Amino acid sequence: MKVISTNLGTATTFQWKGKEEQTGIFKYPTNTALFLGANDVEKDTVIDRKHHGGENKACFLFSADQYTYWKALYPNLSWDWGMFGENLTVEGLDEDTLRIGDIYTLGSALVQITQPREPCYKLGIRFENQQIIQQYVEHQFPGAYVKILSTGSVKKGDEMQLVTQSKSTLTINQYYKFLFAKNKDPETIQLILDNDALPADKKEKLINTLSKAN
Numbered sequence: 001m002k003v004i005s006t007n008l009g010t011a012t013t014f015q016w017k018g019k020e021e022q023t024g025i026f027k028y029p030t031n032t033a034l035f036l037g038a039n040d041v042e043k044d045t046v047i048d049r050k051h052h053g054g055e056n057k058a059c060f061l062f063s064a065d066q067y068t069y070w071k072a073l074y075p076n077l078s079w080d081w082g083m084f085g086e087n088l089t090v091e092g093l094d095e096d097t098l099r100i101g102d103i104y105t106l107g108s109a110l111v112q113i114t115q116p117r118e119p120c121y122k123l124g125i126r127f128e129n130q131q132i133i134q135q136y137v138e139h140q141f142p143g144a145y146v147k148i149l150s151t152g153s154v155k156k157g158d159e160m161q162l163v164t165q166s167k168s169t170l171t172i173n174q175y176y177k178f179l180f181a182k183n184k185d186p187e188t189i190q191l192i193l194d195n196d197a198l199p200a201d202k203k204e205k206l207i208n209t210l211s212k213a214n
Contacts, residue, residue, distance in 0.1 A: 001090050001091065001092040001093055001159065001160035001161075002090065002091045002092060002157065002158070002159055002160070003088050003089070003090055003091075003106070003107075003154060003155070003156055003157065003158045003159075003160065004064050004081070004089050004090070004091045004156060004157075005029045005064075005081035005082065005088070005089035005156060006029065006030055006032070006033065006034045006087070006088060006154065006155060006156055007027040007028060007029055007030065007081055007082030007086060007087055007088070007089065008027055008028070008030050008034070008041070008043055008044050008045075008087070009024045009025065009026050009027035009028065009044060009045045009082070009085070010024070010026070010045050011023070011024060011045050011047060012024075012025075012026045014125050016121065016125070022047045023047055023048075023122045023125060023126075024044065024045035024046050024047050024052070024085070025085035025122045025123065025125070025126050026085075026126060027044075027082035027085055027086065027087065028080060028081075028082050029080060029081045029082055031156075032155075033107070033153040033154060033155035034059075034087060034088070034153065034154055034155070035151070035152070035153050036058065036059050036106070036107075036109040036111070036148045036151055036152060036153070036154060037058065037148065037151055038055065038058065038148050038151060039053055039054055039055060039058055040053040040054075040058055040059075041058070041059050041087045044087060051120070055147055056114045056115065056145065056147055056199040057114070057115070057145040058145070058146060058147060058148045059087045059088065059111070059145070059146050059148065060085060060086045060087050060088075060117060060143060060144075060145055061086060061087070061088045061089075061090050061093060061143055061144050061145075061146065062084045062085075062086035062088075062089055062090070062093070062117075062143035063089075063090060063091075063092075063093035063094070063095070063141060063143065064081070064089045064090060064091045064092075064093070065091065065092065065093070065094075066139075066141050067079070067081075067083075069139065070083070073135065074127060074129070074132075077127065077128070083126065083127075084117075084123070084126075084143060085122075085123070085126065086143060088106075088154065090160055093143070093144070093160075095116065095140075095141050095142065095143070095144065095171065095172040095173040095176070096171060096172075096173045097171060098113055098144055098171060098172045098173075099113065099165060099166040099168060099169065099170060099171050099172075100113055100114065100115065100166060100168065100170050100171070100172060100175060100195055100197050100198050101113060101166025101167070101168050101170075101195060101196065101197030101198075102162060102164070102165055102166050103149065103162075103163045103164040103166075104146075104160050104161060104162055104163060105159075105160070105161045105163055106146075106152075106154050106158065106160050107152055107153050107154030107155060107158040108152030108153050108154070109148060109150060109151060109152030109153070109154060110148075110149040110150035110152070110163070111146035111147065111148055111149060112146060112147045112149055112197055113144050113145075113146055113166075113172065113197070114144075114145050114146060114147050114197055114198065114199060115144070115145050115172075115175070115198065115199060115202065116142040116143065116144055116145070116172045116173070116175060116176040116179075117142045117143045117144070117145065118142070118176075118179065119132070119133050119136040119137065119142070120133070121133065123136065137180050140173055140176060140177060141173070142172070142173075142176050144172050147197075166195075166197060168191060168194060168195045168196075168197070169191065170188070170191040170192065170195050170198070174188060174191075175188075175192065175198070178192070184210075189206065189210070192206060193206070193207075
């Protein structure tokens with residue numbers, strides 16, 4: 001896997017349901033290396049700290065391989081890397097094989113795969129169409145967030161190389177499909193609960209859901 005674009009954003013103001021809001025999802029390619037800090041990407045903009053940034057969402061990766069699919073659906077947009085709000089556009093990123101808990105070198109940083117991206121209305125703002133939320137769910141290639149185990153810099157052309165594969169077989173896409181499935185697969189439930197790299201709040205939410213169902 002190779003980084004083909006490093007992307008940063010500034011605060012963009014928009015109107016949503018009669019209120020003025022801001023977002024950092026409008027990211028664009030930069031010619032400089034990015035420094036991956038413990039809680040976010042240095043010099044990037046994170047507006048909503050409740051849902052973005054932090055230890056388990058320090059940096060967002062999206063696959064360059066998926067751009068062809070989306071360009072066909074939205075041909076009239078002004079396309080460039082960073083369209084999905086990703087800090088790093090990565091060639092060869094495959095959510096079907098990317099395991100939650102996998103550890104990679106990324107430039108001089110060491111990162112761990114933690115969770116898929118769950119789309120919100122701000123992605124619809126970027127694409128000028130809220131229908132993309134459901135399309136994004138159905139397409140099932142959401143990209144991945146990483147935890148920064150060792151801070152460092154990453155630039156265009158750097159390789160993303162596997163250091164330690166997670167003992168858990170739970171992939172990004174397996175978990176992502178589970179989130180939106182009406183019928184929750186028992187085997188996947190156990191994989192989720194046993195996965196040490198998945199954020200605790202995700203597992204707590206699942207436990208609460210299962211408790212209410214029973």
